[in-house]
Amino acid sequence: MSGLPQPRMEPVDGLPTRVRVYEVAPRDGLQAETDILPTAVKAELCRRLYEAGSRDLEVTSFVPATWIPQFADAERLVAGLDVPTGARAVGLVPNLRGLHRAIDAGVREVSVVVSASESFARANLNTSREGAVERAEEVVAAATAAGVPVRGYVSMAFGDPWEGAVDPATVVEAAARLHRAGCSTVAVSDTIGVGTPGLTTRVVRDVLAAGIPVEAVALHLHDTYGQGLANVYAALSLGVAEFDSSVGGLGRCPYAKGATGNLATEDLVWMLHGLGIETGLDLGALAATTAWLARVRGVAAPSNVATALAAAASAVDTPSTAGAGR
């Protein structure tokens, strides 16, 4: 065997043949990390991701710098990006003011966040659950008038660290309002990673039953409890063909110190390519990006695949000791 290991391809009937991997490392990943990266490093991260085949990239957030210092450089970062033809550079906007900043900066697609739980809306969005939806509807209306597509997130859709269980009916209601308002995609988000394939199946089915077409549904999954890929597999069998992920698993879980956060892009792509599902992504280039960023930051990445690929080349040359392993 030479070169990096690649997954063996064995398709399963009834799954999508192509999946859109929506890369969130530069925004959601960095937001949860405590070290503030220089703008040049963020730009290089985006450049490497586009080069690895990413076409769907959330690059920054137009929140006030007093809220999240990591994104104080949003305008500068966007100004320096070289977005390939056919690729997207999406900016998160918390409100109308953020939308105007994003448009002024040259961003041509934005994302908004609402909450399925009251507690998260209060703690993280500084409003009520209803207030967050109304604010999002305002942003979608203004963005649509400006010809800017909007991706809508429903946070805490699988559970909430303060409230515990979240009623799927509140998820469906929030998702339906974002869809009706005109969001091009509704991303149902397991913000704290508590979902299993059963809950994923339930929530996705309920969302589809509310009349949101499967092409307009994405999942944003976290790997806090190790369930991310099993949930992706369950959702694939329901036809969902768009998933968020973060290269290297960048992004901690702010609600569980030391725990894993975002689903790692490499782990997701290993599974998808193994299922014969096209992504347009180069697994080796993704892992190299993770290795580069880990060197720059001095922090190891949690991605299983990135770790295994980094180790594989040398380990294959040094066979194990004998002795009835398995």
Added chain:
Amino acid sequence: MSGLPQPRMEPVDGLPTRVRVYEVAPRDGLQAETDILPTAVKAELCRRLYEAGSRDLEVTSFVPATWIPQFADAERLVAGLDVPTGARAVGLVPNLRGLHRAIDAGVREVSVVVSASESFARANLNTSREGAVERAEEVVAAATAAGVPVRGYVSMAFGDPWEGAVDPATVVEAAARLHRAGCSTVAVSDTIGVGTPGLTTRVVRDVLAAGIPVEAVALHLHDTYGQGLANVYAALSLGVAEFDSSVGGLGRCPYAKGATGNLATEDLVWMLHGLGIETGLDLGALAATTAWLARVRGVAAPSNVATALAAAASAVDTPSTAGAGR
């Protein structure tokens, strides 16, 4: 929310209602770790696992101490175990001599290992692929004559670090010979964790098509590439209801330095309980066992669930900073 988080239960039609979780931490887990634990610590590990509800426990290996120093205390460990009524204490045996040692020590169930690849048979079992099967057949015959059930492992069934791809036909052949020889269970093993749900589906279907009943099939999965739980979910939908795992994810991957090894019991149980599948295991007691062993060894455990549960209690009391997370 008070107490430890628990997965929300949402069953999926068509899956088994009960799963046997075969715990391998004391044997396969410790075999891959480099620190040698005192016999008293191993005994305490087994005691805690039985107390957490484990009924299916592989406790040691009757290999020569010159092969694996970790198991030089096999007889002493077994002599000191207090196995609850209805529970198993299984010992791995590499050959007839190991079987006799195990029986003399009072073990009433054993496991044997064959290889789906020629390279692993040579490097790890000190024989050819065919030689390993013949040796296993000898052991099964002698064990059966002594009234001792045998669990048969087919290693490297999803890929091999030297050869790369492994032909499912060789997996099926080895599994069928173990089954015909009289093994009570055949455990198909993704020793290096390269499988995806597609390959899992393919291999399990081929094994079932060869006439091995699903009740006699188990899967031994590693999480090296993060695919373990997704593969379990795929196998559940084919009716497989027995999975190996290791508490805390104990056990490195000897073929990829720094990479994750055995599927963590807590991660598996979180998914199964979330699917409403009974295991008889207490998730909190498992996580407490992992925390105890990590303290004793001075090594953090890779289990996502163990990490998240350890962090959850304190994190819930300290809500995040504001700012459009998801």
